[in-house]
Amino acid sequence: MPRRTPRTTVRRLPGRGRYDIATRNAILDEGLVAHVGFAVQGQVYVLPMGYARDGERLLLHGSIASRLMRHLAKGAEICVTVTLLDGLVLARSQFHHSMNYRSVMAFGIARPVTDAVGKRLALRRLVEHLVPGRTADSREASEQELAATQVLEFRLDEASAKIRTGPPGDAQADLQLGHWAGVIPLSLAPGEIEPVPDLAEGIEAPGYVTNYRRPDGTKIADG
Amino acid sequence: MPRRTPRTTVRRLPGRGRYDIATRNAILDEGLVAHVGFAVQGQVYVLPMGYARDGERLLLHGSIASRLMRHLAKGAEICVTVTLLDGLVLARSQFHHSMNYRSVMAFGIARPVTDAVGKRLALRRLVEHLVPGRTADSREASEQELAATQVLEFRLDEASAKIRTGPPGDAQADLQLGHWAGVIPLSLAPGEIEPVPDLAEGIEAPGYVTNYRRPDGTKIADG
Numbered sequence: 001m002p003r004r005t006p007r008t009t010v011r012r013l014p015g016r017g018r019y020d021i022a023t024r025n026a027i028l029d030e031g032l033v034a035h036v037g038f039a040v041q042g043q044v045y046v047l048p049m050g051y052a053r054d055g056e057r058l059l060l061h062g063s064i065a066s067r068l069m070r071h072l073a074k075g076a077e078i079c080v081t082v083t084l085l086d087g088l089v090l091a092r093s094q095f096h097h098s099m100n101y102r103s104v105m106a107f108g109i110a111r112p113v114t115d116a117v118g119k120r121l122a123l124r125r126l127v128e129h130l131v132p133g134r135t136a137d138s139r140e141a142s143e144q145e146l147a148a149t150q151v152l153e154f155r156l157d158e159a160s161a162k163i164r165t166g167p168p169g170d171a172q173a174d175l176q177l178g179h180w181a182g183v184i185p186l187s188l189a190p191g192e193i194e195p196v197p198d199l200a201e202g203i204e205a206p207g208y209v210t211n212y213r214r215p216d217g218t219k220i221a222d223g
Numbered sequence: 224m225p226r227r228t229p230r231t232t233v234r235r236l237p238g239r240g241r242y243d244i245a246t247r248n249a250i251l252d253e254g255l256v257a258h259v260g261f262a263v264q265g266q267v268y269v270l271p272m273g274y275a276r277d278g279e280r281l282l283l284h285g286s287i288a289s290r291l292m293r294h295l296a297k298g299a300e301i302c303v304t305v306t307l308l309d310g311l312v313l314a315r316s317q318f319h320h321s322m323n324y325r326s327v328m329a330f331g332i333a334r335p336v337t338d339a340v341g342k343r344l345a346l347r348r349l350v351e352h353l354v355p356g357r358t359a360d361s362r363e364a365s366e367q368e369l370a371a372t373q374v375l376e377f378r379l380d381e382a383s384a385k386i387r388t389g390p391p392g393d394a395q396a397d398l399q400l401g402h403w404a405g406v407i408p409l410s411l412a413p414g415e416i417e418p419v420p421d422l423a424e425g426i427e428a429p430g431y432v433t434n435y436r437r438p439d440g441t442k443i444a445d446g
Binding site: 080107141177178186204212 | 235261300315316317322350412415417
């Protein structure tokens with residue numbers, strides 16, 4: 001179970017807190033960018049990073065030359081937050097305007113994955129998280145590329161989700177106001193694909209590119 | 224000018240760093256969710272929050288009853304990061320897979336806005352940032368609602384942007400591989416609007432709802 005602890009318990013609007021694994025995984029598997037927070041000599045940084053979930057761990061990666069990655073690889077305490085924006089909530093009153101969203105916040109320690117096999121498996125997971133089907137249709141990392149990549153893993157031992165869904169919650173007295181109210185749903189949508197200018201003739205875009213879409217975890221959030 | 228300081232200078236891949244105001248503002252004005260990082264007794268938290276830019280300051284808000292808002296209102300040092308995901312970058316080599324994105328990272332101190340006029344203006348900016356045109360078509364905050372809302376401002380004195388655009392950067396030796404390569408553009412797109420179930424008859428969705436879209440700052444990023 002994602003551990004419900006004092007720091008992962010949702011206190012404001014506790015009805016928005018979720019502590020089950022299915023909700024957590026659906027959010028992490030749909031998201032593409034994690035915001036990773038950590039402190040260096042008391043200074044807090046929040047950096048956007050790609051990631052992938054592999055069972056009960058989150059994988060992060062970067063260049064072995066990166067100061068950030070070297071810092072994190074020392075076993076830094078980090079807070080990883082993934083947020084999916086699902087819609088804008090328009091109430092009759094400005095006060096009750098809100099956003100529908102699903103987010104996961106996780107606390108823990110980043111540890112480097114150092115063995116070559118584990119690193120290779122992690123890089124595959126990272127590519128598959130981005131574009132399912134892509135690892136079988138691209139060149140694997142060379143030994144040199146593998147050595148240049150820092151892979152970190154982060155156990156999902158202490159994570160919780162926070163969710164808002166549904167229509168606005170206007171006060172009874174405002175229901176007769178003449179303003180439109182409701183939700184403008186938002187989701188990350190693919191646009192027209194852009195092949196590289198130097199693509200060799202005869203290479204068609206594969207189905208996993210032309211039919212690209214993120215998994216839709218909103219059903220789980222409603223359940 | 225957004226201040227370029229040691230902590231806002233992009234070190235890895237310095238070509239991705241941007242320090243001009245137009246780029247910074249375009250990202251902040253298009254984004255909807257900020258990830259706010261801060262430390263409480265050494266523990267780092269990263270929370271997603273709505274925000275708005277008002278000139279050279281960022282506005283945040285929440286309930287006066289929120290522990291978070293009370294902590295931040297004491298003058299906490301925060302790091303605010305806004306990230307827009309623009310696309311998935313598929314190289315022939317897994318190593319060169321990447322994401323196109325635009326992000327802003329800002330450092331500073333959150334200060335409460337306490338005067339009633341300033342608070343009211345800030346709340347208007349927050350609603351207008353979410354849905355331009357909405358303040359004129361919704362009920363303003365009552366005195367009681369105003370008192371229940373904590374508004375924080377954060378000077379954009381020290382902020383920088385980081386951007387990746389364009390196609391993948393495969394090595395020369397990989398160009399002849401038979402894999403498709405290119406970019407899958409991604410953007411936050413509105414879906415079919417969802418009026419509240421109890422909407423009074425005869426209230427049509429206004430144009431600012433039916434034609435909703437975020438400002439498109441990608442042109443500035445390319446320039």
